[in-house]
Amino acid sequence: MEWRQAKDEGKDVDGLKEICKLISKKAPCENYKDIAERVLEKLISADTVPDYPFDEPSELPLILSARPLKRHCFSCEISREELAEKISGAWLGRISGCLLGKPVEGVLRERLTCLLKLTDNYPMHKFIAKKGFTDDAMKLMEDRLDRCWIDNIDVAAPVDDDTNYTVLSLKLVETFGSEFRPDDVIEAWLSWMPFNSTFTAERIAYRNAAMGMCAPQTAIYKNPCREWIGAQIRGDFFGYINPANPEKAAEMAWRDASVSHTKNGIYGEMFVSAMIASACVCNDIMKVIEAGLDEIPERCRLRRDIDLVVQWYRDGLAVDDVIEKIHNLYDENDQHDWCHTNSNAMIVVTALLYGGLDFGKSICLAVQSAFDTDCNGATVGSIVGIMIGAGAIPDNWISPFKGKLLTSISGYAEVSVEELVRKTLALCSFKSIGLDRSFHPQ
Helix, strand or coil, X not given: CHHHHHHHCCECCHHHHHXXXXXXXXXXXXXXXHHHHXXXXXXXXXXXXXXXXXXXXXXXXXXXXXXXXXXXXXXCCCCHHHHHHHHHHHHHHHHHHHHHHHHHCCCCHHHHHHHHHHCCCCCCCCCCCHHHCCHHHHHHCCCCCCCCCHHXXXXXXXXXXXXXXXXXXXXXXXXXCCCCCHHHHHHHHHHHCCHHHCCHHHHHHHHHHHCCCCCCHHHHCCCXXXXXXXXXXXXXXXXXXXCCCHHHHHHHHHHHHCCCCCHHHHHHHHHHHHHHHHHCCCCCHHHHHHHHHHCCCCCCHHHHXXXXXXXXXXXXXXXXXXXXXXXXXXXXXXXXXXXXXXXXXXXXXXXXXXXXXXXXXXXXXXXXXXXXXXXXXXXXXXXXXXXXXXXXXXXXXXXXXXXEEECCCCCCXXXXXXXXXXXXXXXXXXHHHCCCCECCCC
């Protein structure tokens, strides 16, 4: 994975491919550890190929200078009632989209499509219920029958990292303020979140932090997952509390992402946070996507990939053809591709464009397209939810979890959406729309 990551970053590592394959098989043996370390050093120190076309810094000042010169600005007034409705829609949308994709996370597209057809749910238009499984569906999913199919939900939405991090961000800003530092994020993780609730880049960064490292070293040391989707699922809350201010939302997202990610891994969180801040005050999904792109480097791989999706949409391609093209670019059978920021961001943007602000259609497109289903369903649900507001989300998408969420964040074992909305509103910044104060609901 480190070889693949180095290759993506434009490093001249072709000559190291075969030795990396060999070492990856032999490294668990004690006599190969030193060799593995030396090969890793060569990967890290390799020069960039002369014709590499991308400019992808991880430091915030360099990211800011690499953004497009022409940028979107949002200025509007929003009432307390309207903002509360939108924030509620965002939380409900994120939880609902996560719940839709959670039981089929890791199921590859062919198998997922087969399951949906066997349960009379293709194209996807509803939660998957175990009681609707035919004998063939039972056999197809025999390794997953205990998953959180919608008819297994009876108390609240189950624990998931896609909702854990949103709640943790709330507690982070409550505790350290809106000017929290990356090392405050590390302290929050170590203090409030169990190690076993983290995955991929976050688990590696958590381990590095526990060893005494500070950001950004936590993101770099032996972390081949540093451009994977983990940061992209963590940025929603910074968008929630910065309505009409995508630049501030993205800057807060950078502080969070830099703990565990670099380059496009960071850009994914900045992109989503900026989209959400824009979506709170803009009903044009294309402008929302463009505003998200404003906050990342103009010459990065994430921008290239999102521009592809936008162009396919403008060319009039059918959504199934767009999904097929994404699967041709990124191989879901390859863990690096399946869990990468870019492949999943492409799915998110596809679902947003072709979903047409229809909540159910949008989250179903995000999940039906495979890759990281719960992550993409949650992100799309959050963005569409904040755009249309809670009242426009059909009841069938939110009634199963009864307005409650379970998390593994300290102090939030079970929390109501109502409480999450109330606390979020209290932290909202109105500087961008003329009210230089936080919003405190009555």
